Structures are given as structure tokens and as C-alpha cells.
Amino acid sequence: MLVYDSKLWRHVNEMCREFRVIGIKIMMNKTVLLLLLAGLLSACASTRVFKDQSPKNIEVIIEKDEGSVFNAKEASVEVWKLEADCKTTLLGEVDTESSKFKIGLQPGQLAYINFRFFSSGLFSSDNSMTYGSLITPKKGYNYLFKASYVEGIYNLEIFEKKAGRKSRQIETRHYSECGSS
Amino acid sequence: MRVVVGLGLLFVLLASGGCSMKQPQSAQEFRQMLPGSMFGKQETVTVDRSYSKVIDTFRKRAGKCLNVVVQRDVVNRYGQVVNTTNITYTPTLNVGKSRAELYLQQLPEGSATFVVGEMPEKGFYFFVADAIHAGKNKTRLDLYYSSYGADTLSRAVKNWAKGDNLGCPDLTQG
Numbered sequence: 001m002l003v004y005d006s007k008l009w010r011h012v013n014e015m016c017r018e019f020r021v022i023g024i025k026i027m028m029n030k031t032v033l034l035l036l037l038a039g040l041l042s043a044c045a046s047t048r049v050f051k052d053q054s055p056k057n058i059e060v061i062i063e064k065d066e067g068s069v070f071n072a073k074e075a076s077v078e079v080w081k082l083e084a085d086c087k088t089t090l091l092g093e094v095d096t097e098s099s100k101f102k103i104g105l106q107p108g109q110l111a112y113i114n115f116r117f118f119s120s121g122l123f124s125s126d127n128s129m130t131y132g133s134l135i136t137p138k139k140g141y142n143y144l145f146k147a148s149y150v151e152g153i154y155n156l157e158i159f160e161k162k163a164g165r166k167s168r169q170i171e172t173r174h175y176s177e178c179g180s181s
Numbered sequence: 182m183r184v185v186v187g188l189g190l191l192f193v194l195l196a197s198g199g200c201s202m203k204q205p206q207s208a209q210e211f212r213q214m215l216p217g218s219m220f221g222k223q224e225t226v227t228v229d230r231s232y233s234k235v236i237d238t239f240r241k242r243a244g245k246c247l248n249v250v251v252q253r254d255v256v257n258r259y260g261q262v263v264n265t266t267n268i269t270y271t272p273t274l275n276v277g278k279s280r281a282e283l284y285l286q287q288l289p290e291g292s293a294t295f296v297v298g299e300m301p302e303k304g305f306y307f308f309v310a311d312a313i314h315a316g317k318n319k320t321r322l323d324l325y326y327s328s329y330g331a332d333t334l335s336r337a338v339k340n341w342a343k344g345d346n347l348g349c350p351d352l353t354q355g
Contacts, residue, residue, distance in 0.1 A: 151336075153337055153340070154349055155347065
């Protein structure tokens, strides 16, 4: 398991994303290209993809600006596991190809779901915005995370629901609140 | 929050100070000095919501949304970070019987910091919102801010007052 964090991890993620999105223009020396490809592939292989820890009990809905050719808007979701001493372990990054998906988190396990919205443009500076919430899923409950970043305003709402009951909104809890309750 | 910028911070600081050496040392001075500054903006809106509800929302959202640190990295042409500045935002909410003020200060720290004038203890005054009781279900908002750097914040605060969108402003945005 990888333990948080390093700028390297973020850079590797960004490189992998760019690799996936843009591809590589074959305009360089073949040896350099092969080395670059090998490096990128090995780095991308180490990107941890989140695997469900239990039956799917958390639905995530993401709303974001559309972006444009000149200013790409992307979102990523990471799931972290927290120990009793608040030490974090990255469980993985969730594929956000779709703006609506479900994941399974083990009931009783404290986790942090981190949303990252980032933009990069030809004529503007790169910008990334991260926020998230701690969650300890309860057995028999389902959760809905609604995360948005629209026109510079971000929001995260969490709803908890038990079968046959009405859902209720619960407070988001910042990572720094780990250990305080 | 993390943002990679070139000279953005310099502009924000100039905007908040109106390019003068004299920086506002209180919310009241900020209100008085803003109209004469380069990007100073004053706006008044009235919302159909009671003063107590508006203040309640301010109390809940200001603590959650405005206690943030923004990291600004200056990068060279190879994408390497050459300087980092951390900007700590501190909100203050003072509530009276029929009038309240919410203001935000920004404290820049780091090697890329370029400070113009004397900085108050918790940082430069960046944004001031006065909420004033204006009837049973009416509250007037007087907003004072820089149009460079605080537009998103002013939209968020107006949304809070209306009670229709409780999202937080991305303080890296203008």
C-alpha cells in the first residue's frame, strides 16, 4: 500500500492522465520515445485503481464545468483509508469517466473521499482544487455524495439512507477532524 | 487548494492595496479606502430572507468555507516549481442586533511573497460584507471587495444570503 503522499504521486497521476488524454506525438528520436513510453507505462501501472471493499454502498454524483478546447476541466476521486491514529493509506483512484458511479466501502471503516477538480489551459495557469469528507459507512446504510465545482463555487453534500427510511443529509467532515470524534 | 500561477499574487496584493503604500488596517478603513483603489468594487443587494437566517448561514458557511490555505506555485518554463507562497485566509464574523459584518483577511507567506505596505496581523483585508436588517424578511448586503480576486467570493456570499446555494468559493479564482 502506498502511504500519502508525495508530489511525485500527484505528478505521476497527472502524467498518466495527460498520457491517456493527449497521447504522444511521434516526432522524436525512437530511443527516447521507447524510454519515455517504458517510463510512463511503468508509472501508470503503479497508479492504484480503487477496488470495491464491499458491496456498493456509496453513490457519487459529480457536477463540473464543461470546459473547452482551450481550457480542459477534469475531476478525479481518490479514496483513502484511515487508521485509528489517522494514518492514511490510499485505497485507490476511481475512474471518473462517468459523472455518476457507485463504489463499495467497508462498513465501520473510516475513510476519506477526496475530490479533485483541475483545469489546465493553453492561455491560463493550471489550477487544482481539492476537497472531501471523512466517512464511516454504517452497516445496512447507503450514501450519496454530491460533489460539484461550477463557476468557481464548490460544494459537497452527503446523504445517508437506510432501506425503507427517508434519506438525511449529514455533515461533511474535513480530514483534519480525524481523531476528534 | 493549490494553484500554479505566475504573477497572480502580486496583482492580488496590488489590487487589495490599490497600488498605494497605505494598506487598510481595519475593516472600516477597507470600506473607506476601497472606492479609490484600482479594482475596488462596492455593491449593494437586498435579499428576501430574514436577518437572523442570513447570519445563521454566514456563521455555518464562513467557518467551513473561508478558513483555507491556498498554495500558489510559481513555475518556470519547464514546469518546475521555483517559488511557493501559502496564503492563509481568516474570516471574522461580528454580529450585532440588526447589523453584522463578515470580513476576510489574507496572509501571504513564502519566498515569492511581495508585500506592498504594512500588513495587518491576520493579513490584508480582502473582502467585507455588511448584513443589515431591512425588514421582516429582508436583509440588505453591502459588499466591498476587489473585482480582481474576490468576484467568486462575492457571488458565494450573496448565494449564502439568499440561502439557495451553500457552496464554497474557490479562493484561487477571481
